[in-house]
Amino acid sequence: MKPAAFDYARAATIPEALAALRDGARPLAGGQSLGPMLNLRLARPGKLVDIKRAEGMRAVALSATSARLGAALTHAEIEDGRIEDVTRGLLPHVARGIAYRAVRNRGTLGGSLCHADPAADWVTTMAGLGATMIARGPAGERAIAAEAFMLGAFTHALAEDEMLAAVEIPRLSPAARWGYAKINRKTGEFAMAIGMAVLDGPLARVVAGAVEGPPALLPRAAAALLAGETPDLDAELAERLPHLPPPERKLRAVALRRALAMLSEAR
Amino acid sequence: MDGDGGGARGGGGIGARVRRKEDARHLAGRGQFTSDIRIAGMRDVAFLRSPVAHARVVSRRAPAGADLLFLDDLTGVGEIVTRSSIPGYKLSSWPVMARDRVRYVGEIVAMAVAADRAAAEDLAERAEVEFEPLPPIASCAAGRAEGAALLHPEWGDNLFLHSRFDSGIEAVAATAPVKVELDITCARQVMHPMEGKGVVAWWDHRAGMLVVQTSTQVPHLIRSGLAEVLGIPQAMVRVAAPDVGGGFGYKCLLQPEEICVAWLALTRKAAFRWIEDRREHLVAGANARQHHYTLTAYANEQGRLLGLDAQVEVDTGAYSVWPFTAVLEAAQAGGNLPGPYDFRAYRAEVFSVATNKPPFAPYRGVARPGVCFAIELTIDAIARAVGREACDVRAENLVPGSAMPYVNVTNKHYDSGDYPASLATVREQIGLDAFRAGPARDEKGRYLGIGFATYTEQSAHNTKVFAAWGLPLVPGYDQAQVKLTPDGALEVRAGIHTIGQGLETTLAQIAHSMTGVPFENIRVTLGDTATTPYSTGAYASRGIVMSGGAVSRAGEVLAGRIKAIAAHLLQTEAEQIEFRDGRIHAGAASLDYADVGRAWYLRPEQLPEDVNTAGLEVTEGYKPATDNGVFSYASHAAKIAVDPETGIVEILDYVIAEDCGRMVNPMIVEGQTYGGAAQGVGTALFEESPYDEQGQPLASTLIDYILPGPTEIPAFRISHSETLSPHTAHGIKGVGEGGAIAPPAAIVNAINDALSGLGVRITQIPATPERIRAAIAEAQA
Structure with missing residues (x-):
């Protein structure tokens, strides 16, 4: 080997x-x-x-509305709060659940996103946050919405001559609440199911992850959340994830319900 | 029972919680394992392995000039053929590389030799091999089916062995008021020592000898096996084991890779090595545990087990391993299924089915995790059938302490102990009664349950047992040597090997107890055929009983010689000599051990006229007079929570009450128990090496083969009893395997207890979240 x-x-x-x-x-x-x-x-x-020591790849740029994180920052740096967190604790929470510490010490945000394993954490997290991928190519910079970045299992939207340089993460307000539920067999293992929800004023996003393909945004569930109603997760999952057998969809629904429950716990 | 020798107590003697001598190097990362060995000019070997489960090898070709070898290139090498006198056992002939057929994915097809491993792998890829597929046998059912393709056509079927035991069950079957039936499945597992296999071999020109450093539990056996297969005298082979990072049974076998690398060193008179990688390990080696049981149990209305009718299938893989055969597992399964229970009507039919999978290896507990799982689920099923608390039914069925010694239905001689007492201990410690009075679900909505399991661990079974199986090598007298140095320290040598179980420490403790030489002045050397007396090695929980017994006996003899010289120096009688506080005393006078050593080696004019001319170096052999095994035992209790939505099980509490006779070092007993139980948690909940119908392994990396990690292992709480064995030196019993036996049974019984209200019965391990969710869905459908 x-x-x-x-x-x-x-x-x-x-x-x-x-x-x-x-x-x-x-x-x-x-x-x-x-x-x-x-x-x-x-x-x-x-x-x-x-590319991990290339200039700018480990840069952090903060603005009033976002944080732009260099793609070569490590999971551990995010976990440890060595980078100012604009997500009210969500990113460190997710980072802590990735694999084990030795992997987090070396593994990078951008590397995980580009590997595009459906069961990995960052692809779902970035889709749930509505983050923006900053690609660099011969023609300069190009922004790709997180939910459009992963095309399928282990494939992404970058061209052969492009690389992921940074991720721009919207700043959550102090009133924001989030829930992130990862169901897995053992600590740090890849997820069997991920449910994520973010509620920040007029913004709501609900996403099912570890679905054997790109994470699935659930706009109806998000709208229900804004309206203070109980979302019909099963129906929307059946529509969005027809390729999954019913017991597998059920598990994503469980993860989503747990993520939504975290929202109300945070209230 | 033997005495404790010269009266040296405490300090580092038998029973002391001393820290391990091994830890100084291991905790500092300074151990020397096979892959740490560097020999000048050493070249690396990589093996090309079969990508298909069953095929004829139609052609093979190496690029011109490439150092790439096939079987025909290995002149003079025999095949691995493991004989046994068990009636009906069929021999397999296992070529060290494929001859005309491959019989499992991962079987060696070619050997590539290069300056480093990467280059050797590059080279292996260049072999051109053409396979013509044969129908694969990927399960016991497929292997036993009418008209199935045959792995070994000369057999006429696919059975290594079809064995039967019948004490007579018809009367019980006709009259018993309660009958329960179970279908029980244990997954194929791959045992996982932290260090995989590895071998370094070279030619020692000065000694005229092949030197093989290999990660093994059994160096003396490997010497015999290598010499036989290579067709050379045993005196031309030295086998030594460096530090071994766990064995668990995988490393008590002669491996084809060891033979291939030794052949290179023998024929080319240079140094070669092969270090197993984790993928080879997962795909081609270390297979174990896959059993299937069809059980019918008979009981009375109180749940007293009256009889058991069993069919057992063992998915044995393609070849018989050397020296323990493909049917050790079946023999242990059929013989040990009755467990610690008192009943007399037992019928068992055991099929050892040859399949297109890697050969079955003995793994810590050999068959007993499976049989314990089967019989303990049966006890719980009987309890449910009669509507009683499973722990009560279990207690009433156990062999009572008053019946000891007890000969069970399969003629196992349970030598001592109180099985119901161990169950009562864990029942109390897990808090069963309070639990039954409390809520069935926790605040998260998870279902709670408690499960129990009790087992016996036949340890240190020796000549009588192995001779009955007629294996190539029957263990007899284990030998050990003790030697006082001129400056009064003690050297202990034994041919067994330490593979993590702490024998450098426990053998020193026994030597200290026998001779009084301070523990810190005792140095233990193990596992080298050039420097240690013969032992068949470390397996079957035998080390501390057998090598410990040999060290005890040799120490006792040496103590007599030390006393004779000391008495002369102190001008007294040997009977007046006492070993105490690291010195040699006679009344008010005392000597150092160095005084005795100096007298023998350097100042012989001080010696008595009648001194024993064998000196201060003693080799003795030992086996217990009754050597068909001494039985350690334990009860385990698990309290768990099952999340019904995810199927995930959390172990909330886990208690163990164990009895392994006299503990030489309680910390080591606890370490063995923790480690074994951790592996048992893996068997219960995580570990599985599935195969598809084509015989392709589906778990070839540790992403797919899930091992429990530290956060999945509970903080086991252990309590001890010490019921001495009447048969062994110091009353010691073995304890190496026990921890691994009971967790699948205790944990799954707890899961079934938790989910009993839903009508769920899990009878398959590992009890994965998918299986638990499916069982709940099925029960609710």
Whole structure:
């Protein structure tokens, strides 16, 4: 279980990384998914470009309405609050549940998003927050809505010559409430189901995660939430997730109900 | 029972909670495991393994000039053939690499040799092998089906063994008022020592000897096995085990990889190594535990078990492992299913079915986690059938303490103990009565339950048992050597190996008790055929009984010789000599052990005329006079919560009352119990290596094969009793396997207790969230 030979280059800047991508290299960040895939020889890139030290990839820019997080920031940095949290505790809460500490020390926000494992946490979290993915390519920067970023299991909206540079996360107000329920077999394991809800003034978002594809936004449930009504989760899940067998849909409904219950607990 | 030798008590002797000698290096990360060994010029081996479960090998070709070997290249190498005298047992012949067929995914097809492992894997990919598929046998049912494809065509069927036991059950079956039927399934598991297998082999030109450093529990056995398969004299082979990071049974077998790497070193007179990776381990090795039971139990109206009629299938894999065969599991399953219970009508039919899966290996507890799960679910089912508390029914069915020693229906000789007392202890500690008076669900809506399991652990079964199975190697007298050094320290050598169970510490404790040499001045060397006397090794919970007994006996003899010299130096009689506080006393006078050592080695003019010329070095052999096993036992109780919406089980409390006779070191007994019970939690709730119908393993990484982590393991609460064995030195019994036996039974009984109101019966392990949710849905449908 040793990788086939590959070339390795470390990019000092994002343009340097993009040049390497044009040259056929694939990006390497924390390596917590790519590393095992290289060892199992499931991934056999001829060339890797290490982007995690490229200038700007670990930057944090705060504004009144958002935080822009460099894609190479680690789960642990988010967990530990070394980055100012604009989500009223949601991001550190999610980070703490990712794998185990050794993985969180190296694994990156952007790497997890680009790996696009349906059962991973950040893809659902960012869709639930309405975050924006900031891609960099030859033509410059491009914004992609989080819910449009993941196209399917292990596929995303970036072109071959693009990379994820940052994630822009909307700032939640002091009145905001959130719920995040991850059902998994053991601590840190990939999720069997994720339910997430955010309620912030006129904004409500409800999302089902770990659904074998991109996370499913549930606008009717969100509208019900704003109206103070009980959402009909089962019906909306059946519509949004017809590919899942009924017991699997039921489990997502359980996760969502638990996330919604966290909202009222926070009241 | 033997005495405790020269009167040295406390300090680091038998019964002391001393810290392990091994810990200094392991806690500092300075252990030396197989993959830490570096030999100049050493080359790495990678194996190409079969991607298909069952196929004819039509052709194979290596690129010109590549150091890539197939079976035909390994001149002079025999196949792994494990004989047994069990009537009806069929032999398999296991080539170290595929000959004309492959019989499981992961079977070795080619061996690649290169400067490092990555290059060797590159090379292995270049082998051109053509397979012609054969119908795969991926389950016992498929293997036993009419017209099934045959793994070993010369057999005529797919059964390694079809064994029967019948004490007569018709009378009970015809008259018993209560009858319960169960269908019970245990998943295939892969045992997981932290360190996988690994072997380094080289040629020692000075000694003219093949040296094999291998991660094994049984170095002396591996020497015999390697010499036989390689066709060379045993004196030409040295096998030594470095630090071993857990074995659990996987490492008590001769592995094809060991043979291939040893062959390279033997024929090329250079150094080679293979280090198993976790994927090879998951796919090709360490398979265990897969049983299926069809049970009918008969009882009276009070729930007294009167008879048991059992059909057992063991999904045995493709070949018979050396030296323990493919049918040890079946023998243990059929023989141990009656468990700690007192009943006389028992019929069992056991099928060891050959399947296109890796060979079945003995895993901590060998068959007993399965049989304990089966019989303990049966007891609970009987209790439900008669409407009584399962713990009460269990207590009434156990062999009572007053019946000891007790010979059970399968002729197991339970030597000592009080099984109902251990059950009463855990019942009290888990708080059953208060629990029954309390709520059935917690504040989160989870269902609560308590489950029990009691088992016996046949330990240190020796000549009588293994001779009856007629295995290639029957264990007899384990040997140990003790030697006083010129400066008065003690060297202990034994051929058994420490694989994490702390024998460097416990053997030193016994040696201290026998000789009085201070614990800190005792050094224990194990597991090297060049430097230690013979032992068949560490398996079957035998180490502390067998090697411990040998150290005890050798220590006793050495103590006599020390006393003789000391008495001469102190001008007194040997009977007046006493070992105390790390010194040698006679009345008010005393000596250091160094004085005795110096006299023998350096100042022989001080020795008595009649001194024993064998000196201060003693090798003795030991086996208990009655050696068909001494029975440790325990009761476990689990309190759990089941989330009915997710199917997730949380263990809220877990208590164990165990009795392994005299404890040499209670901390080590507890460590063994914790570790075993943690593995038992894995068996109960997490671990499963499923195969599809094509015989493809579906769990090839630890993402798919879920091991419990620290947060899934409860804080086990352990209490001890010490009922001495009448048969062994110091009354010691083995304790290495027990912890792993009961958790599946106790936990699933607790789940069924919790969900009894919903009519749910879980009879399959692991009890995964999916299975629990499905069972609830089915019960509600």
